[in-house]
Amino acid sequence: MALSRINVENVCELLDTIDLLKIKLLKYGIEKGLNDPNTIRISELLDTYIVMYQKKIAQK
Numbered sequence: 001m002a003l004s005r006i007n008v009e010n011v012c013e014l015l016d017t018i019d020l021l022k023i024k025l026l027k028y029g030i031e032k033g034l035n036d037p038n039t040i041r042i043s044e045l046l047d048t049y050i051v052m053y054q055k056k057i058a059q060k
Contacts, residue, residue: 014053021046 025046028039 011053011056014049014056018046018049018053021049 021042025039025042028036028042032039034040
């Protein structure tokens with residue numbers, strides 16, 4: 001399953017996805033380097049989910 005296709009309905013799911021992406025980002029960053037395309041893709045995806053989380057929290 002592609003991470004970008006994860007359907008996040010609530011804050012708990014968003015936080016779980018963010019935690020997963022943080023772990024993946026650290027793993028890829030250490031193994032492949034910070035300039036690796038996969039590391040950059042995961043970083044951008046993590047940014048997207050963090051913004052989604054911030055928007056959900058601001059709505060409450």
